[in-house]
Amino acid sequence: MYDALFPIAEDLNAxxxxxSAPDGAQxxxxxAAAFDETARRISTATQSAADERERLDxxxxYRGMIAARRIVLTLQERHSARGAAL
Incomplete structure (x- = not known):
């Protein structure tokens, strides 16, 4: 379910x-795509949850993946705006 996050772990850790990297936008x-894919997989898993507790978890x-995506994109926007202001 979390396989999409492994390739981007290094970029997240730094x-x-x-x-700041020249290819930072890419x-x-x-x-963002990895968070989207993980959220999609979690959503699919939610449909086959064994019980209410698992579904809620x-x-x-899912909400955490969506929030993480938004946070990273917001940080990118702020970083870009700060760079443009300099």
Whole structure:
């Protein structure tokens, strides 16, 4: 379910460097896509949850993936705006 996150783990661990990199926009796009794909997989898993507790846990994970995507994109926007202001 989380396989899409493995290739972007290094970029996430060094997010400041990722945002500042010449190819930062492309790398952030890959990060956002990985969060989207993981959220999609979690949503699919939610449909086959064994019980209400598992369904609620998966819904929390889904919302977390969506929130993480938004956070990374917001940080990219702020980083770009800060760079443009300099």
């Amino acid at each position: 997010l400041d460097a990722t945002l 790398r952030v796009a890959r990060i 998966l819904q929390k994970l």
